[in-house]
Amino acid sequence: MQAAQVLSQSGLIGLPTETVYGLAADALKAEAVGLIFKTKGRPANHPLIVHVADMSQVALFAHDVPAFATRLMNAFWPGPLTLILPKKSGVADAAAGGHTTIALRCPSHPTALAVLQAAQSLGVQGVAAPSANVFGSVSPTTAAHVREAFPDLLVLDGGACDVGIESTIVDCSRGAPVLLRPGMLSLSQLSEAAGLAVLTSTPPENMSSSADALKEQAPAAPGMLASHYAPRARVRLMSVADMVSRLKGCVVPVALWTRSDMKLPTAVLRFAMPHDAAQCAHELFAQLRTLDAQGVQEIWVETPPEGEAWDGVRDRLQRAAA
Ligand code: TXA
Ligand code: MG
Numbered sequence: 001m002q003a004a005q006v007l008s009q010s011g012l013i014g015l016p017t018e019t020v021y022g023l024a025a026d027a028l029k030a031e032a033v034g035l036i037f038k039t040k041g042r043p044a045n046h047p048l049i050v051h052v053a054d055m056s057q058v059a060l061f062a063h064d065v066p067a068f069a070t071r072l073m074n075a076f077w078p079g080p081l082t083l084i085l086p087k088k089s090g091v092a093d094a095a096a097g098g099h100t101t102i103a104l105r106c107p108s109h110p111t112a113l114a115v116l117q118a119a120q121s122l123g124v125q126g127v128a129a130p131s132a133n134v135f136g137s138v139s140p141t142t143a144a145h146v147r148e149a150f151p152d153l154l155v156l157d158g159g160a161c162d163v164g165i166e167s168t169i170v171d172c173s174r175g176a177p178v179l180l181r182p183g184m185l186s187l188s189q190l191s192e193a194a195g196l197a198v199l200t201s202t203p204p205e206n207m208s209s210s211a212d213a214l215k216e217q218a219p220a221a222p223g224m225l226a227s228h229y230a231p232r233a234r235v236r237l238m239s240v241a242d243m244v245s246r247l248k249g250c251v252v253p254v255a256l257w258t259r260s261d262m263k264l265p266t267a268v269l270r271f272a273m274p275h276d277a278a279q280c281a282h283e284l285f286a287q288l289r290t291l292d293a294q295g296v297q298e299i300w301v302e303t304p305p306e307g308e309a310w311d312g313v314r315d316r317l318q319r320a321a322a
Helices: 002-008 030-040 055-061 067-076 110-121 143-149 187-194 204-208 211-216 240-247 277-292 308-321
Strands: 013-015 022-026 049-051 081-086 101-105 168-171 178-181 234-238 254-258 269-272 298-302
Touching (some): 067 187, 234 308, 240 254, 269 277, 277 308, 298 308
Parallel strands (some): 254 269
16 A cells, blocks of 8 residues: 555655544654654644554553543544543654653544554554644645645545544543543543543633633643634634624625524625534534635634534634634
């Protein structure tokens, strides 16, 4: 397999996963990992997720794996869950960005698993991969999105990503599980599988608060900035009632993404937002690109509903709007 060969020769590939596409390289080679940071334009102290073919590879990278972390892996691997664990000293220092912990994930996309297995047989024990976008921009959910950002990269086409937003990250290095990045696995699903309550690093009431409140919170994970996933046009989150009243007398060109249909001035474009959280996550990043491509100055998005099913979508939209 050509992709596995490129990885084994310290090269970069565009790798489909069930969450988003990754910019992948051998996690144990500092030179290969350096290429990721350089290509993406990402600061080298922002740690990367190491992707493994199965649970047996965890021991190569991590030590003192708590029982609740093993239960989480058993429940959700392969799948859209990343665990932060104490890092073995002397391994994957570049991928860990100088941190004493390491982020590990076993993806479920069949192409990702096939590449990880083939690469492993060529001596690649783990594959570091951030989302395959330029630092700070919208994450890619199709091979075309990756090619647009990195035209010279070998990109495997695994179709549109099922989940559509990045993996849920749970820190398992602090004695109790702590949610660092919401994704499509809910707090209650995670807590049930872990066998104890998964804590949030921010109070739950803030999960649905305004982008301003989010900005004031300390970053939950190194490299998780309040402003992220940002298209060119300015993104604003608001209720439909606010949209209707602001549209009166609005002079800048806008495009809307709303669950509710409404009567609109002819010049205003509206795209339909799914009522189902999983479907909304699946479409989110591609939709932000489509909205941006309308050449409008502002993108107005209807505030997602309350409830934990929407935590991942709400988080990404708040960052896009921050
Ligand atoms: O779904 C995903 O997780 C995708 C696909 C490609 O697997 N990858 C992804 O990677 O989203 P990236 O680099 O865009 O986001 C990784 C996140 C960052 O917010 C980083 O701060 C956090 O993981 N992270 C990595 N290592 C960490 C560590 N040791 N401690 C805390 N956070 C860590
Ligand atoms: Mg990213």
